[in-house]
Amino acid sequence: MSKQKVPYKIYLSEEEIPKAWYNVRADMKTDHRPILNPGTLKPMTPEELSPVFCDELVKQELNDKDRFIEIPEDIRNFYKMYRPSPLVRAYCLEEALGTPAKIYYKYEGGNTSGSHKLNSAIAQAYYAKQQGLVGLTTETGAGQWGTALSMACGFLGLDLKVFMVKISAEQKPYRKGVIETFGASVTPSPSNTTQVGRKILESDPDSNGSLGCAISEAVEVAVTTEGYRYALGSVLNQVLLHQSILGMEAKTAFEKIGEYPDIVIGCAGGGSNLGGLMSPFMEEKIVGKDTAPYFIAVEPASCPTLTRGKFAYDFCDTGMVTPLAKMYTLGATFAPSGSHAGGLRYHGMSPILSQLYHDGFIDEARSVVQTDVFKAAEMFAKAEGTLPAPESAHAIHATIEEALKCKETGEEKTILFGLSGTGYFDIGAYMQYNDGTMVDSIPTDEDLQRGFAAIPNVEG
Amino acid sequence: MSKQKVPYKIYLSEEEIPKAWYNVRADMKTDHRPILNPGTLKPMTPEELSPVFCDELVKQELNDKDRFIEIPEDIRNFYKMYRPSPLVRAYCLEEALGTPAKIYYKYEGGNTSGSHKLNSAIAQAYYAKQQGLVGLTTETGAGQWGTALSMACGFLGLDLKVFMVKISAEQKPYRKGVIETFGASVTPSPSNTTQVGRKILESDPDSNGSLGCAISEAVEVAVTTEGYRYALGSVLNQVLLHQSILGMEAKTAFEKIGEYPDIVIGCAGGGSNLGGLMSPFMEEKIVGKDTAPYFIAVEPASCPTLTRGKFAYDFCDTGMVTPLAKMYTLGATFAPSGSHAGGLRYHGMSPILSQLYHDGFIDEARSVVQTDVFKAAEMFAKAEGTLPAPESAHAIHATIEEALKCKETGEEKTILFGLSGTGYFDIGAYMQYNDGTMVDSIPTDEDLQRGFAAIPNVEG
Numbered sequence: 003m004s005k006q007k008v009p010y011k012i013y014l015s016e017e018e019i020p021k022a023w024y025n026v027r028a029d030m031k032t033d034h035r036p037i038l039n040p041g042t043l044k045p046m047t048p049e050e051l052s053p054v055f056c057d058e059l060v061k062q063e064l065n066d067k068d069r070f071i072e073i074p075e076d077i078r079n080f081y082k083m084y085r086p087s088p089l090v091r092a093y094c095l096e097e098a099l100g101t102p103a104k105i106y107y108k109y110e111g112g113n114t115s116g117s118h119k120l121n122s123a124i125a126q127a128y129y130a131k132q133q134g135l136v137g138l139t140t141e142t143g144a145g146q147w148g149t150a151l152s153m154a155c156g157f158l159g160l161d162l163k164v165f166m167v168k169i170s171a172e173q174k175p176y177r178k179g180v181i182e183t184f185g186a187s188v189t190p191s192p193s194n195t196t197q198v199g200r201k202i203l204e205s206d207p208d209s210n211g212s213l214g215c216a217i218s219e220a221v222e223v224a225v226t227t228e229g230y231r232y233a234l235g236s237v238l239n240q241v242l243l244h245q246s247i248l249g250m251e252a253k254t255a256f257e258k259i260g261e262y263p264d265i266v267i268g269c270a271g272g273g274s275n276l277g278g279l280m281s282p283f284m285e286e287k288i289v290g291k292d293t294a295p296y297f298i299a300v301e302p303a304s305c306p307t308l309t310r311g312k313f314a315y316d317f318c319d320t321g322m323v324t325p326l327a328k329m330y331t332l333g334a335t336f337a338p339s340g341s342h343a344g345g346l347r348y349h350g351m352s353p354i355l356s357q358l359y360h361d362g363f364i365d366e367a368r369s370v371v372q373t374d375v376f377k378a379a380e381m382f383a384k385a386e387g388t389l390p391a392p393e394s395a396h397a398i399h400a401t402i403e404e405a406l407k408c409k410e411t412g413e414e415k416t417i418l419f420g421l422s423g424t425g426y427f428d429i430g431a432y433m434q435y436n437d438g439t440m441v442d443s444i445p446t447d448e449d450l451q452r453g454f455a456a457i458p459n460v461e462g
Numbered sequence: 463m464s465k466q467k468v469p470y471k472i473y474l475s476e477e478e479i480p481k482a483w484y485n486v487r488a489d490m491k492t493d494h495r496p497i498l499n500p501g502t503l504k505p506m507t508p509e510e511l512s513p514v515f516c517d518e519l520v521k522q523e524l525n526d527k528d529r530f531i532e533i534p535e536d537i538r539n540f541y542k543m544y545r546p547s548p549l550v551r552a553y554c555l556e557e558a559l560g561t562p563a564k565i566y567y568k569y570e571g572g573n574t575s576g577s578h579k580l581n582s583a584i585a586q587a588y589y590a591k592q593q594g595l596v597g598l599t600t601e602t603g604a605g606q607w608g609t610a611l612s613m614a615c616g617f618l619g620l621d622l623k624v625f626m627v628k629i630s631a632e633q634k635p636y637r638k639g640v641i642e643t644f645g646a647s648v649t650p651s652p653s654n655t656t657q658v659g660r661k662i663l664e665s666d667p668d669s670n671g672s673l674g675c676a677i678s679e680a681v682e683v684a685v686t687t688e689g690y691r692y693a694l695g696s697v698l699n700q701v702l703l704h705q706s707i708l709g710m711e712a713k714t715a716f717e718k719i720g721e722y723p724d725i726v727i728g729c730a731g732g733g734s735n736l737g738g739l740m741s742p743f744m745e746e747k748i749v750g751k752d753t754a755p756y757f758i759a760v761e762p763a764s765c766p767t768l769t770r771g772k773f774a775y776d777f778c779d780t781g782m783v784t785p786l787a788k789m790y791t792l793g794a795t796f797a798p799s800g801s802h803a804g805g806l807r808y809h810g811m812s813p814i815l816s817q818l819y820h821d822g823f824i825d826e827a828r829s830v831v832q833t834d835v836f837k838a839a840e841m842f843a844k845a846e847g848t849l850p851a852p853e854s855a856h857a858i859h860a861t862i863e864e865a866l867k868c869k870e871t872g873e874e875k876t877i878l879f880g881l882s883g884t885g886y887f888d889i890g891a892y893m894q895y896n897d898g899t900m901v902d903s904i905p906t907d908e909d910l911q912r913g914f915a916a917i918p919n920v921e922g
Binding site: 112180185432433 | 473542543573576844849887
């Protein structure tokens with residue numbers, strides 16, 4: 003450890019928590035295509051969005067002008083209960099790898115929700131409360147988002163109805179327990195409490211559910227119940243905006259220690275962690291600075307949205323009731339194999355990130371099979387004393403690959419990755435990996451074609 | 463939040479992590495009575511202890527001279543991966559209670575082991591490694607200690623054999639999964655792998671196990687296996703020594719903000735958290751300073767060691783193979799009701815803390831029934847956004863009581879309590895509390911008499 007020059011953990015002071023979120027859209031040369039009303043195929047208007055999202059969030063969703071949007075003081079005060087999160091220097095991982103690379107990670111798993119999702123949850127709940135709403139509806143898959151939103155709503159005294167993918171509710175009863183502890187209700191999806199749920203159950207009574215299906219149910223309840231709106235933990239522009247705090251804090255921390263990342267790595271599901279971590283660094287790439295890092299998105303081989311998907315207008319949900327978004331997609335009907343552990347199982351990708359990847363600002367996307375992901379996760383856990391979420395471990399896998407390249411070349415690159423969550427709630431998957439029963443699944447070209455066939459034929 | 467003068471979280475720099483542990487025994491006016499060889503009833507010698515603990519830890523266990531014991535650099539470097547832990551100002555809890563009291567908590571739940579146990583685990587593993595041992599044995603009940611020691615052993619490449627109370631292993635398979643992920647083996651106790659385990663199974667084949675029984679098995683394996691020693695997560699003098707980092711860090715943090723606690727509150731099981739948090743503040747009480755805080759120990763009504771136990775020489779384990787310690791005890795055969803959730807189910811109490819309580823340096827011990835504990839826990843979780851371990855929630859309960867007294871009197875007392883762990887692994891208990899199936903159990907006087915009858919008749 004004689005090489006230690008910077009601390010193991012770099013904490014900002016509470017005063018250094020950003021006072022505004024960064025809105026990368028304002029800097030993008032090519033803005034992403036607008037979301038479309040699936041009926042008229044015209045761009046969604048604020049009026050059309052307001053039954054779904056509360057008013058301030060509609061503005062944020064459509065805002066492509068303001069580079070910075072102020073964080074209200076009450077949200078900043080909530081952030082102070084668990085932020086700033088540390089930027090951690092992975093000295094022990096470096097030593098275990100024997101790499102000259104300097105590895106840093108932004109660790110978001112230390113709060114009770116266990117992930118970065120809380121950053122957007124408190125914002126979405128706050129604006130709903132400001133508008134005098136009664137409550138929110140949402141969906142959750144792996145459970146991180148549902149937990150985060152239940153904490154935010156519990157704190158503000160808002161009601162929350164969570165539609166939880168049925169197989170997750172059964173496999174992860176404790177996630178359900180945490181969400182209920184914070185006062186929210188949990189309905190396994192598909193359920194017979196909604197029209198879209200009943201329709202799905204009619205055609206498949208034993209359906210395990212999917213994120214897309216739970217979204218459909220949550221949206222239906224929000225738009226048909228007085229005083230309720232819908233909240234989503236990823237994909238949306240507003241979510242990327244709120245999550246920009248990840249990259250902004252990381253940038254400030256790097257400035258404090260006089261370092262800067264050569265490579266930024268994030269796991270890719272709907273894009274909340276990836277976009278939040280990358281976008282503040284992306285700014286420089288967009289204006290063409292030489293200092294801009296190299297960006298790598300890492301996704302599961304079982305749900306290869308960026309690496310094998312299509313860039314097209316598609317529905318955000320299985321029930322095909324949401325607006326159409328131009329994004330990388332595997333088709334709204336695509337569902338990754340049931341053997342896939344953890345999150346990152348969404349068929350689409352944030353329209354902002356899709357555009358940035360399409361335009362070459364995200365330099366590279368790669369996919370990894372899950373046994374390789376868990377191998378990297380366990381190595382990291384033993385070396386660094388932190389058990390990562392399977393989602394985050396995708397980024398660890400790529401980090402180790404890049405660090406080993408540096409070992410070959412002797413380059414002392416600085417690598418930043420997002421450790422977006424804790425592995426506490428995925429011990430079942432770790433146990434599968436340890437006892438050798440975890441299997442890898444890679445969709446065949448035929449599987450993908452079936453998903454692509456469901457993509458509507460909309461130009462844009 | 464206009465009253466905010468100090469930050470929500472006070473972090474020390476890594477350089478401010480203590481460089482030595484504080485050994486309260488060196489300052490105690492009445493040292494606790496020595497531990498006795500159960501055969502000869504003479505004080506245990508270092509030679510007799512060395513088959514059980516590694517040599518450096520034997521020295522620490524018996525050291526009543528040195529006020530400070532240096533922390534080796536490798537342990538300090540490990541501490542830097544997850545320490546200093548924050549001292550948190552509970553602004554939102556204060557607001558929810560409407561109290562003029564200033565509430566602070568030392569939060570130890572942010573690391574992957576989920577509790578303060580890691581502070582002693584790395585120390586015990588380090589000295590074993592230094593001595594060239596192959597591995598360690600230990601027991602775990604609720605699972606925190608087993609997880610912490612598996613992380614420490616995984617980091618140093620030591621083997622670890624964990625005897626896990628059978629009912630816990632069945633009720634908490636994920637705890638077992640985490641421990642195995644870090645490379646340790648888990649044996650449900652009582653097991654047929656030891657003499658003492660077989661004996662217990664003979665008389666009760668369906669035994670759920672107990673901490674005392676798991677200790678007996680772990681000690682037996684340690685003393686009969688070449689290259690192994692035994693490690694314990696609480697009760698021992700060495701553990702209180704390592705855990706003194708809790709109180710020392712807290713003291714330094716209070717100095718930084720120009721505050722000082724009037725009351726220090728900790729939950730009481732075997733004493734590792736309570737002693738670690740209190741002892742550095744206790745120093746002043748012992749030398750009779752006016753600034754010394756008022757100390758409150760909080761224990762479960764179902765296992766009322768301090769409030770209803772006897773101060774006597776007793777065995778530390780059910781199998782009655784360990785040395786005798788002079789301590790508050792309910793008798794080695796006492797087991798709290800199966801309905802009791804979480805840890806704090808040990809029949810005895812750290813000899814150091816027992817002596818301090820007996821001599822009046824711990825001002826007060828109180829007991830709480832578990833439904834009241836969970837009520838306090840949920841209130842805290844909603845207000846502060848952190849789900850506490852049921853153990854720690856005992857301290858929360860007393861903190862709320864004291865804060866409400868301040869509301870009555872208008873006193874602006876400063877309260878410090880130990881939030882020793884996260885509630886992530888106790889969601890099952892939270893679910894019981896939420897659905898109304900949690901029951902309180904308070905042992906009858908007859909229950910206690912049965913336990914007392916097993917206490918050996920040893921003067922001291």
